[in-house]
Amino acid sequence: MSLKKIHQIKEKYGTDDIVEMVHTFLTEENAQNQQRRIEEGRLGKFYPSSVGRCQRAVAYQMQGYPTKPINGQSLLIMENGTSFHNRMEDIFERMGILIAPELSLKHKELRISGRSDAIIWNFLLDKGEPPGEEISLFRKEQVEIQEGDELKKVEEDIEVYRGPNNHILIVEFKSIKSKNFHKLPKTKPEKKHEMQLQLYFKLTGIRRGLVYYENKDTQETKYYFVEYDEAMVEETIAYIKDIIRYVDGHDLPEREGNPLDIMCRYCDFRNICHIPVSEEEWLSIYFDEQEDAA
Ligand code: SF4
Structure with a gap:
């Protein structure tokens, strides 16, 4: 029984460390909850x-x-x-x-x-x-x-x-x-x-x-x-x-903000509201912009 359980955990999380395992679990759980809200007509x-x-x-x-x-x-x-x-x-x-x-x-x-x-x-x-x-x-x-x-x-x-x-x-x-x-x-x-x-x-x-x-x-x-x-x-x-x-x-x-506004950076809909950019791209644009303005 215990070996079976350990095998299942390894299969699910692969070589992730415990922090990555927690993050993966929470992200998946949140996506499932969101899906359930949609299915329940909420x-x-x-x-x-x-x-x-x-x-x-x-x-x-x-x-x-x-x-x-x-x-x-x-x-x-x-x-x-x-x-x-x-x-x-x-x-x-x-x-x-x-x-x-x-x-x-x-x-x-x-x-x-x-x-x-x-x-x-x-x-x-x-x-x-x-x-x-x-x-x-x-x-x-x-x-x-x-x-x-x-x-x-x-x-x-x-x-x-x-x-x-x-x-x-x-x-x-x-x-x-x-x-x-x-x-x-x-x-x-x-x-x-x-x-x-x-x-x-x-x-x-x-x-x-x-x-x-x-x-x-x-x-x-x-x-x-x-x-x-x-x-x-x-x-x-x-x-x-x-x-x-x-x-x-x-x-x-x-839209109430532009892609470089902090409110948009932390918005869950940023990538459908503005032209999609990755987190790294956003950071580089944001900091270049701040330096130009300085
Ligand atoms: S990214 Fe979010 S916060 Fe910014 S304008 Fe669009 S919906 Fe509003």
Whole structure:
């Protein structure tokens, strides 16, 4: 049995070292997940974390354009972001302030079907503040149901909170690079993150929240308190509706960057949006350009 297992591993990874094996595995797993999303008809959905991204990139994603394969290193960085969420939710739970680690979000017209980060008790509530509007919030949970002789797993909406909307806060966790952490504005989060929270306010009825940042290199943390802002909610909705209009017309918004912009370099759709160049070519063009400009 053990020799058979070792043989299978060698067959799959050949002479790769353990780092290359991890990267290969993650890249393949990500490609399979992407394929599954397409097969399950999950194209055309708008993900709240896309708010503020280049509209053309979001339209590519919603229409199922192929992305360049995501390398193992980048996928490890993403896993680190997910671990930050899980870690914080676990700490909030142990502190006794967590209500739910996530909420299920739905909006037919905005093509949203996803989930938020955590909701917690509003420790900032002013003494004597009257209860706000009553809301109900749900999260998706897998439950087992008996169908004939078979036990099937299905997702169901489970109520996690019913009560005044000012007694809770919604928290969005963001794990970012040291360079960006030190560039964060003084009083507000990055605009795209504030827009994401405003979208959550619109979808849930909650009116206050936090954007909670971690410097992924040092684990320093910083948070910003955000309140419902009608004008920003409108701006966010207009941004999403604009993209949906292009998607429904099988069209694409204008490019928001040129091939040498950093936003395009890290965009998954770079090679279909601009003339395809390899990573090495891009680096040589980029650095020559910077030197010419100096
Ligand atoms: S390559 Fe640049 S312009 Fe094109 S979709 Fe990506 S970010 Fe937008």
